[in-house]
Amino acid sequence: MASARQPTRVTYLAPNDPSYDLVTPDGIHVKTNGQYKTDAGRKAAAATIDRYWHAVRKCALEIVPQGDTELRDKLVPEFARHLSIEIADDWQVIEGPVSHRRQQAFPSLTRPGAWATAHREEDALYIKVVPELNGLGRQMAGELNLWLGGNTNTLPTELSNLCAGVPCYRFAYDNSPSQAWDQCTQ
Secondary structure (H helix, E strand, O other): OOOOOOOOOOOOOOOOOOOOOEEOOOOOEEEOOOOOOOHHHHHHHHHHHHHHHHHHHHHHHHHOOOOOHHHHHHHHHHHHHHOEEEEOOOOEEEEOOOOOOEEEEEEOOOOOOOEEOEEEEOOOOEEEEOOOOOOHHHHHHHHHHHHHHHHOOOOOOOHHHHOOOOOOEOOOOOOOOOOOOOOOEO
16 A cells, blocks of 8 residues: 655755854844944844844734644744845945935845845745845745745735835944934834
C-alpha cells in the first residue's frame, strides 16, 4: 500500500552571515551597513523594527480568521525569525515626489531613475529600507503576505494593502535634514 506524501514546506531562513550584524529581540536579522554608529542607536533601531513588526502582526491577526490556527498560532508568530532587513547605505536626502518633504531614499532597484524608501524581494523575505525606516511597515506586511501564501492555501487577503495604515515610528536616530518624521509616532 502506497503512503500518501505530505507536502514539504520549504522554510526560508534569514541569513546568518557576519554582515547581518544585528538581530532584533523578536529575531529579525538586520544588516546595518554601519548606519547606526552607537550601541544606543543600534538598540533603538532594533526596538523600532520590532515595533513595526508588532503593528503588522496585530493588523494581520485582526484580518486572519479566528479559527485559522495554522496562520494565527504558527505561521504569523514564526515569520519574524525568517525575515531579513538591510539598512541602505546608498541613500541620500531627496524631495519626495508627492509629499515634497525632504526624505531619505535610495535608487530604486526596479525602476531606473526613481527613488525608494523601502523595497522588498518577493522570493527572499528580504527588505531594503532607509536608516530612518520610512516605508518599512507596508513592505513588512507584503513580505508577511508572501510568507503566509507560500505556506498555506488559505491566505485570507492582501495584507500589504490592508495593513498599509501601519504608522511610521520615530526613534533615537538623527535623520536631519529629512522631514519624513514630521507626522510620525514617537
